[in-house]
Amino acid sequence: MMSSKEALSLMELHAHLNGSVSFSTIEKLVARKPHLNIEHGMTAIRSGQRRTLDECFQVFKVIHQLVDTEEDILMVAKDVIREFAADGVKYLELRSTPRKEKTTGMTKRRYVETVIEAIRQCKNEGVDIEVRFLVAVDRRNGAEVAMETVKLAEDFMLSTGGLVVGLDLSGDPTVGHGRDFLPALQKAKNCGLKLSLHLSEVPSQADESELLLNIPPDRIGHGTFLHPEVGGSQSLVDKVRKHNTPLELCLTSNVKGQTVSSYSQHHFLYWYQMGHPSVICTDDKGVFCTDLSQEYQLAASTFNLSQEDMWTLSHKAIDCTFAPDLQQQLHQKWLELQPTLFQL
Ligand SMILES: CNc1ncnc2c1ncn2[C@@H]1O[C@H](COP(=O)(O)O)[C@@H](O)[C@H]1O
Ligand SMILES: [Zn+2]
Known part of the structure; x- marks a missing residue:
């Protein structure tokens, strides 16, 4: 028996x-920018509330208005890292889209540098968490920007010591359409960047997923509509299985964003029962008002997982990181805790 969820x-991931x-953190940002007249109801989707995915993307626009200087990015990134650590997260892969803000003079390069600075400061302050960064390509910005982003990511991969x-x-x-991003994604892969792609988050992306799975990516975000029962196909499932590509699964995000009708209908079960690498993640813990331990509890109560099943789930996620240099030390950490968790 485990004594506490903490x-x-x-x-x-x-x-x-x-x-x-x-x-x-939103409150601190609002205090910095009272003229924007932003209330918390505009930046989060509370318990029991649902939004269309489209409405979720409007929420990100509001948050971007609040986070538009280097100081904001530094505060936000440090707060987020500390909060994940307080929730028991030992390894965090953060991702973010570099943004240029004309009005404040923030450049994409400074944006990434500031996130890296936040990671370093947390490390120096002794926060008990390892953090790595993925540079994000926003598909709305098109192929050309995607290629620039890959160059930026490559530069930082080389200059930040991993x-x-x-x-x-x-x-x-x-x-x-994903085909437009193929050259950028191929280039990223060739220069040694790991790829995590949001795939089949909505129905009718089967063609795109088929194409992007050929790269192949190193991990898949969501993959909600990959399997045949929900309009995907066996060929998509076979590709994912052939490469043993881990899936990043975000229960509350999908339920609140209404791509999945209820927790019990979540595709976690499909992949988990198959024994496929499935990693529980938060996606957007602020917007969806959750945290990672809550997502594990939800998975446990919905799919009847024991404490030991949860430990195994989080333990297996270590093999899915993009930081192979840390895997041994993380495995060690998990094994050291195991006896106290299950009183072996
Ligand atoms: C809900 N499901 C989702 N599906 C697709 N993309 C999502 C997302 N949730 C977040 N983002 C992506 O992350 C950005 C916000 O963080 P950053 O400014 O990059 O740190 C959003 O603008 C979107 O591009
Ligand atoms: Zn996501």
Whole structure:
């Protein structure tokens, strides 16, 4: 028996920086920018509330208005890192879209540098968490920007001593087509960046997923509509299984964003029962008002998982990180805690 949920060590592999901003950080940002007249109801989707995915993307626009200087980015990133650590997360892969803000003079390069600075400061302050960064490509910005972003990510991968580990493809899934991003994604892969791609987050992306799975990516975000029962196909499932590509699964995000009708209908069960690498993640803990330990509890209560099943789930996530240099030390950490968790 495990004594308390805090005792579980966790791995977070899918967290968008600006979607992870907590209520208390939003309050600090609002105090910095009272003229924007932004209330908390505009930046988060509370318990029991649902939004269309499109409405979720409007929420990100509001948060971006609040987070538009280097100082904001530094505060937001440090707060988010500390909050994940307080929740028991020992390894965090943050992802974020570099943004240029004309009005404040923030450049994309400074944006990434500031996130890296936040990671370094937390490390120096002794926060008990390892953090790595994925540079995100927002599909709404098109192929040319994607290629520039890959160059930026490559530069930072080389200059940060391995803190930048990969590239993410995200943004409104109903905008654009994955084929336009193939050259950028191929280039990223060839230069050693790991790829995590949001795939089949909405129905009718089967063609795109088929194409992007050929790269192949190193991990898949959501993959909600990959399997045949929900309009995907066996060929998509076979591709994912052939490469043993881990899935990053975000229960509350999908339920609140209404791509999944209820927790019990979540595709976690499909992949988990198959024994496929499935990693529970938050996606946007601020916007969806959750945290990683809550997502584990939800998975446990919905799918009847024991404490030991949860430990195994989080333990297996170690093999899915983009930081192979840390895997041995993380395994060690998990094994040291195991006897106290289960009183072996
Ligand atoms: C809900 N499902 C989702 N699907 C696709 N992309 C998402 C997302 N949730 C977040 N993002 C992506 O992350 C950005 C916010 O963080 P950053 O400014 O990059 O730190 C959003 O603008 C979107 O591009
Ligand atoms: Zn996501």
